[in-house]
Amino acid sequence: MLTLRFSHTAKNRLSGKKDKAIIGVVASGNLEVLLERVLPGAECEVDIATPVRGYDETWKAVVAEFVERSSPGGLRISINDGGARPDMVYLRLMQGCALMEAE
Amino acid sequence: MEDAATRDQSSWFQATARQRVAGLLDPNSFTEFLGPSERVQSPHLHLFDLPSAFDDGVVIGRGKLVGAAVLVAAQEGQFMGGTFGEVSGAKIVGLLRAARDHKDLPQTVLLLLDSGGVRLQEANAGELAVAELMRAIVQARSAGVAVIALVGGKSGAFGGAGLTAATCSRIAISEQGRIGVSGPEVIETNKGVEEFDSKNKALVWSTDGGKNRRLIGGADAFTEDSMEGFRAAAEALLARVPNFDLKTMQAEQERLAARHNRLGACDDAVSMWRLLGIKDPEAVRDMDSKDFTALANSIKEANHDAR
Numbered sequence: 001m002l003t004l005r006f007s008h009t010a011k012n013r014l015s016g017k018k019d020k021a022i023i024g025v026v027a028s029g030n031l032e033v034l035l036e037r038v039l040p041g042a043e044c045e046v047d048i049a050t051p052v053r054g055y056d057e058t059w060k061a062v063v064a065e066f067v068e069r070s071s072p073g074g075l076r077i078s079i080n081d082g083g084a085r086p087d088m089v090y091l092r093l094m095q096g097c098a099l100m101e102a103e
Numbered sequence: 104m105e106d107a108a109t110r111d112q113s114s115w116f117q118a119t120a121r122q123r124v125a126g127l128l129d130p131n132s133f134t135e136f137l138g139p140s141e142r143v144q145s146p147h148l149h150l151f152d153l154p155s156a157f158d159d160g161v162v163i164g165r166g167k168l169v170g171a172a173v174l175v176a177a178q179e180g181q182f183m184g185g186t187f188g189e190v191s192g193a194k195i196v197g198l199l200r201a202a203r204d205h206k207d208l209p210q211t212v213l214l215l216l217d218s219g220g221v222r223l224q225e226a227n228a229g230e231l232a233v234a235e236l237m238r239a240i241v242q243a244r245s246a247g248v249a250v251i252a253l254v255g256g257k258s259g260a261f262g263g264a265g266l267t268a269a270t271c272s273r274i275a276i277s278e279q280g281r282i283g284v285s286g287p288e289v290i291e292t293n294k295g296v297e298e299f300d301s302k303n304k305a306l307v308w309s310t311d312g313g314k315n316r317r318l319i320g321g322a323d324a325f326t327e328d329s330m331e332g333f334r335a336a337a338e339a340l341l342a343r344v345p346n347f348d349l350k351t352m353q354a355e356q357e358r359l360a361a362r363h364n365r366l367g368a369c370d371d372a373v374s375m376w377r378l379l380g381i382k383d384p385e386a387v388r389d390m391d392s393k394d395f396t397a398l399a400n401s402i403k404e405a406n407h408d409a410r
Binding site: 001020022025026027034049 | 119121138139140149152153154155156157160179181182183
């Protein structure tokens with residue numbers, strides 16, 4: 001299992017009051033994303049566990065793009081990957097943020 | 104965004120375990136036990152370089168079904184085929200033991216089965232989990248707990264999940280749902296394609312699928328594939344839960360012996376349906392839910408006080 005950690009400082013703290021949310025399932029081509037509002041300020045950490053090796057730079061780019069667009073400050077995001085493609089990863093991250101922002 | 108009406112009509116078959124729990128129970132009534140943040144996950148899968156799930160593929164908790172307090176366990180059929188591992192099995196066993204021992208907890212357990220059986224990577228622990236689960240169901244039923252199985256997921260209820268379903272107080276199934284012990288691929292691998300062609304979907308579903316299970320008494324309610332359908336089926340079954348006593352066990356034994364005598368020589372589902380007195384058994388496969396439910400309710404084998 002390959003584990004990756006990316007630490008970012010987002011532009012803002014993510015809005016909304018939900019303290020945690022989960023989206024997706026660990027299945028072929030899919031992934032689960034657990035979001036927890038536990039970090040101070042605009043910090044954001046993304047922890048990834050994936051059985052697929054060799055895509056570190058792709059993960060790095062997808063996470064950086066997501067942090068830039070969504071500004072998920074305050075979130076610790078944990079991912080169990082089932083071999084998802086970058087578009088699926090990005091979609092789940094965005095869905096997760098939408099759940100955290102929902103009333 | 105989804106609203107309540109879309110949610111009620113949405114497919115149970117296509118949904119995840121979490122979507123099913125949300126669609127089955129009253130809105131915002133669910134409280135999860137050992138949720139994903141607790142990270143109670145498999146200690147074995149990483150040894151095989153396989154990804155874990157934060158909830159090990161089982162969602163457990165309490166909520167309300169049409170106002171009535173219930174405990175619920177839902178298997179995620181998309182994660183490792185919904186299999187029973189050490190942790191995923193223990194979560195369901197723990198829920199049933201809690202219901203057995205604590206009368207202040209809801210005395211109804213809904214099992215949303217969606218599983219191919221034991222997780223082979225955790226074989227011994229998974230086998231033990233299934234044995235413990237069947238024992239826990241029997242003990243809970245003896246203590247007056249109603250255990251209702253809901254079967255309509257992609258992985259069906261095979262292997263240990265099929266055995267588990269058979270120990271429940273009542274079973275609801277959809278057309279897409281399947282119950283069995285050896286799954287179609289297992290039978291084909293061991294006995295040959297002439298015995299059972301697992302790629303023949305019509306054959307597989309007419310044998311293991313919801314309609315056949317309902318007609319031969321292997322399930323007590325048939326529902327269309329929707330959240331609202333399973334919600335209504337579970338509510339209706341709760342009104343007719345058999346006592347778990349010697350009388351019920353004897354009735355179950357007699358029911359199964361009579362079924363074996365009557366249908367045991369059949370080599371496919373259609374010939375069983377014909378023997379059950381259905382005039383046009385070939386038409387059963389294409390019947391809609393309403394017509395099929397009426398048919399099933401008129402068949403003696405499908406309606407019994409046993410289980």
